[in-house]
Amino acid sequence: MANLKCNACGGTYNTTQRDGTAYFHQCPAEIITTPASSTASGAGAGEVREQRTAIRDENIRRGIVYVDGKPHKFVPNPEERNQSLLVPGEAGIISEGDGVSQLD
Ligand SMILES: [Zn+2]
Numbered sequence: 001m002a003n004l005k006c007n008a009c010g011g012t013y014n015t016t017q018r019d020g021t022a023y024f025h026q027c028p029a030e031i032i033t034t035p036a037s038s039t040a041s042g043a044g045a046g047e048v049r050e051q052r053t054a055i056r057d058e059n060i061r062r063g064i065v066y067v068d069g070k071p072h073k074f075v076p077n078p079e080e081r082n083q084s085l086l087v088p089g090e091a092g093i094i095s096e097g098d099g100v101s102q103l104d
Helices: 036-041
Strands: 003-006 012-014 030-033 048-051 057-060 064-067 070-076 084-088 093-095 100-102
Touching: none
Parallel strands: none
Antiparallel strands: 003 012, 003 100, 030 048, 057 093, 064 070, 070 084
């Protein structure tokens, strides 16, 4: 359980949700800014959307399976076509973004 601040989007979060399950932060893909002067002219007016360049995605990379608590991945078997081997692999998140800062 840790309180963290995402250095990419500025979001703050706890790694454990209220129900006890783990939370995996993912930055919003877009940065949406709305000039204060445009609020009276209707929704979306003057809204500026930019793609975020550094996205943190704490979801676990695909293709990783755990065997006896250790990360493994499937790789093609060089000796048997159409078969795969399960070998030790490195667990990790999809993208670090700009990292995180510890809040407490
Ligand atoms: Zn973020």
